[in-house]
Amino acid sequence: MATMLFRMAMAAICAVVLGWSGAAEARAADTVRVDGGLIAGAAADGVRTFFGVPYAAPPVGDLRWRAPQPVKPWDGVRSATAFSPVCRQTAPWITEPQSEDCLYLNIWAPAAPSSAKRPVMVWIHGGGFFGGSGSQALYDGTRLARRDVIVVTLNYRLGVLGFFSHPDLTAESPDHVSGNQGILDQIAALRWIHDNIAAVGGDPDRVTIMGESAGGESVAILVASPLAKGLFQRAISESGNYGLPLDPAEARQFDKTEAEAAGAAFARAEGASGIAALRALPADQLLRAAWSPRTVVEGHLLREDLTTLYRTGRQNRVPILVGWNADEGKDLAPEIFATSQFTAERHAALLEGLLHRTPSAAMLAKYPARTDAEARASIDQFTTDYWGWRIWFWARLQAAGASDKAYVYHFVHSPTEPLEPCGYGCKAGHGAEIRYVFDQLQQDARPWGADDRLLADQIAGYWTNFAKSGDPNGAGLPRWTPFDGSDRTIHRLGTPAEAVERGPVDFDVFEP
Template sequence: MRARRFATVTSVGAVIAATALMLSGCFAGPGDAVDESAPAAQPQVEIAQGELTGVATAAGVEYLGIPFAKPPVGDLRWRAPEAPEPWAGVLDASKPGPDCAQTVNGDSDGSLSENCLYLDVYAPEGAEDEKLPVVVFLHGGGYTAGTPNIYDGRNFAATGESVTVIPAYRLGLFGFFATPATAAEGEYGAQGNWGMLDQQQALRWVQENIESFGGDPDNVTIVGESAGGGAVCFQLASPTAEGLFDKAVIQSMGCGPGAPAADTTEFTTQWGCAADDADCLRAVPTATIVGTPAGFGDVYPASGGPDQPVGPLEAAADGTLADVPIMMGVTRDEWLGFASAQYPLDPVEYEAGVTAQFGPLAPQVLELYPADAGEDPIFASGWLSGDSMFACPSVAGADTFADAGRSVYFYEFADETTPGWRSLGDPFPPSTIALGATHTTELQYLFNYAAAQRSLNEEQRALADQMVDLWLSFVQTGTPSVEGGPEWTTFAEGREVMELKTADAGGLEMVDTFETAHNCGFWNGLG
């Protein structure tokens, strides 16, 4: 195991306090120049846009709130991102940028900022002359929520062997919106994948600037979880992302087929604008757009344009998928945290819901997921949804990518005692019910997810070290491995999966039972 200088779990309170201070204007925000005559006590680098000063920590150095594009406001709302302007003086990169515009949710206190295209860089101290592999982490949040400011790259920086970049990207109807007005303005307007184009602009920024922080622009890995994993799927299929990354990690998301852009007519009507009136649409107040309900059916990356002609599965089949190694996987109990919101769930209500959803297939589904499968029917509901929406689609994607000649390494995060996320409460009622390795729980082990309920215990910190080593070895070489652990073979070789567990639960283990445990023969056999 690699020696670490430092590893930490960012406190939720610290993140909330810092965000509140920033939004209230109590300290200078990103983009504010500092007095060049001040003592140079903080780390400082120069990039293409100018000089900036960051923060030294026990893990390394951090440069926060760096603009990687012009603010997408005014006439730049619903346009492809443009390269950032140079600045005068020395940029204060000691504080994070604002969250992108969104409602209050489990990951953000909410924001009305459209000027949000900033990124954070975490590097080992004194690495400026190195050429270290680069991790670019894309956060999740259903394409409607999330922020880079509740994650960090300190675990990776502490190894001394990589540089981590965590960018923001436009969300909700700011990030995914197409109308006749945008379609008439440019080549990307018919699909409106503004958030995905933001990510590509961040990757171009990495190509141009990461050497200043000790990173290697020729060894970049994109890592995404949940909607961030869906974003990685998009970038794998995007011709306009060609050459911007060299490896890909997809966490808790099954890559699906392409889909056309959503119909946004109802939104333009609500806002009192004609769908082809760009001036009217760009004059709609930010708060009005943030307050407009939009969910998964309205906000997603769309295919059919030059940035994604076809979806990732089609791209694998037609030979246009990025030719890079892929690591992918899920948590064991993906949907159980969400299902727990139904607690206590009446068995009759559960069975009626399954019957309404699956019709003639309901008896088979209920045989696989009976109401009494766990302490409460929320378990059956959670496992059913997790298997059908995450575990088995991920297996299908892994098969498709392997058939296209890509090296695919598959994992399952299986720490059943892992902390949940803060919006579940601690504990979620009743305290005797453990929700297992639900969605997002692996993020605390890798990127210090600040929305987790509590710190990791000693066994979990040891697992976190192993996971960082596995991800880092994949980033470095394209083949994940860890000292003292089992050999991680490609999924195509034996359909084996790396189970990520603490030592007291059996430790890291390659298993061939994943598909059976998640009923993937049934789900993927539905076609």
Template sequence: MNTTRAIIVSAFSLTWFIPAMSQQTELSPPVVSVEGGAVRGRMVDGVESFKAIPYAAPPLGDLRWRAPQPAIAWRGTRDGSAFGHDCMQRTNSVFAKGTAEPREDCLFVNVFRLRDRAPGPIPVMVYIHGGGFTQGGSSPIVYDGSELTRHGVIVVTLNYRLGRFGFFAHPALAAEHAEEPKGNYGFLDQIAALKWVKRNISAFGGDPNNITIFGQSAGAASVVAMLASPLSEGLFQKAIIQSGPYRRISGRRLTVPSGREVPLEAYGRAFARSMQIDGSDQTALAKLRALPAEALADLNPLPPLPNDDAPLGGWGGPVLDGKVLPIVDPDYFSTGRFHRVPIMIGANTDDAPIAVKSGDPYAKFGPLSAQAELAYDPNQTGNHDSVSHKITMDAIMLEPARYIADAFSSAGVPVYEYRFGYLTEGLAERWAAGAPHGAELAYIFDNLTRYYGPVASPRDYRVAKSMSSYWTNFAKTGDPNGPGLAQWPSYNRERDEILQFHADGSIDAGPDPLKQRLDLTKKAADR
């Protein structure tokens, strides 16, 4: 199964969250000076937030499909009390839908800090949202950094271009600004935002030399891209990867086929033809840039599979462009092409709600199919749908998490692997198969009150406090352990230990209980 497709489909099944706003009190607004001018934030319950700060110029007109350009300075004091636009998209997902209206003018960061903060530089956590690279933004309630910053960190959230705005190629673009990277404009946005944080976070009291990036789903894939990209070197010191496609970000190239992968330019040409735009000169490019944003926004989150012959309905997705993402086979981790920073990595216990169904789910294991049948269906139920579900989850989430953990550990880098299986008490009956894709987010952000409201239980709050403490401890020191928390050992291949957040709220570390399945999955992937 195509990894990106599986991740995206599973991300859009998240319709079980119940957002709820808490009562808050507001005090006098703070003002901070950054590149471009002064920003007036908002003070609520002891947390200062500065929203909609431009980190790059609006990518409009001739800047559509350009590397992000410097932000435009403003006069006076900019209002930072509300989110700016999320990036342009069409969404049918409750999970991805934010509180801000999508527009092309969307390249903003948001900063959360405590009013009564500790003296000295404060560790910084920069979150990259998910949504299949076509949906989402920094404005959904679950990503509010107010509670996480109470753990002694500064939280930054950001927007980046999505869909055809963020990942697009066309022959006319190749001849323009030849020195600039092409195709991965969404990743270039993320790099520009990290550079902005590096240059400006000290104005908020943050430590520019202690930055942790973290993300979930497509945001986790973005973290992987940042770990692999030479353009992001030195912009962060630690990374957290939550439920993302790890082994291979993309196999697609810009202009030439790669195996069965259609090049990204083919999608651009097909889209242009669908808009009655022919040719590859500047006239064609001008017509493409003159299209209204709504014409480019794609509700379909699925990049075509490698064997799709005509990519008329797709937008292509991330690409191995040679600059943002070097062309490395078979992957960055087996070849050691990654930034050596401490990482936390993991996935959830039901992290692939949509499985690929087939007549024989064990066929991919080849001569190991009999062993796979014993591992995945030990009671011989013959339920191929359930087996396919588990096989898909292991292939796109659980085994790749261990794979990258092993690569970093083997390189001498501290690694901490987790698996999240906690079931929110009020929703546990809906999650019979385990914790689904994205279920950890409200716990990591310690946002149960905002997100679940009265559904959240005392046990839920205890788990959230533990998770957010692990995450922020890691951001501070590179080690998630701390007082009152179950000991989380660093990963190594021999022990194969992970930290588990169990369905009943208990937390402990030990050997991976799915080792047999994951060993078989690795052998199948390496065939």
């Protein structure tokens, strides 16, 4: 079900490659020393940048599918003024050059000197664990860096190269596990940040991880994993929640034995006798084969499923800021249900297949399907609410702890319509909040209104405040109350009229 993690057709929401527009005007930045050697970036408009910085050894050859290894040192000064290739993938919206040698990160830091170390915000991209990159245009950290924070984006291995289990891999691993390579890459990047970010003025003890969709699910995993303990102090997850199994049927998709069996079957289908033969195959051949990337509860990165870890309070104890968008269902329904045939006849069976139980009369009344048109509209709303309920479920587990606060948002704003027809992420759709988080409205040539600009300023303010203190509140911002399980503590991100129109939410029909 990993492919259900949202085929983020980011081309439809402006996730194009960031051709660094300021390169011609940028001047050389100070050279700094990091693991591996000296790097030199650039500086322009009050922001220093370091792009394409290696945080691990290239995972190629014998290192394909192994846990990330330390950076290989280089001689002289390494230029850090251009993005690296992105990780090999099958995502159609990514047009950047690709390579298996892709474990690099990018940094935006204020150029102005500071007597205090600055908080660090680490963005983990989405894309269903099969696509995306840290250099997509929407993730340009320039405007956030001007709010006195340091922004880091990163690449991590994807698809069959980043989420692959096999008995041979388990046998050769010193930890006797396999899979989750992409998440281990994220941890390696966080460890690099912890050890090196002070070189550009960052505070290694004030790191916030944040991500959307599969990046948001990555955040949930990192908060739960003992391997990430101490590498960050706050966590933001946007529309990422599928990693929390809510029943035994869901938990099976994360099973180590099933994952290894799937990997062995993949090898046989490719005519490979074992992992050595698979490593000898070109990446192009591996990527042409069908593969559904998924994370695995393998006893190392994850010792138990996320729901059990959060319910028993064995996650890393950090405050979280989490939420979902009001129109995600239309984007996510085809992936979640693995079909686009949402008819009245199939309606109840589709709900039962997803929930692993017969839908109640109250649920069928709330999401009626007397006609095919009504069934389609109900599926869209059901999917949005189901997504929100899973976020609410996670936050409720967090809020039950004695000291770790949760802040929950509901993004209800319908952005100004694009100049061309919108195909994905429309209105408050999947990923619609990202341009507001990074305060990057100007990347999209829409006739943005005052409501859009105000909301972008507010959301960027909330997110950076949270990174600085663990509390999103600050001067000039509407008060955001910590989540206590009630609707009144879900913070609506939108105009007052939109907040009234889209709320309150009622998740009672989803309770088992």
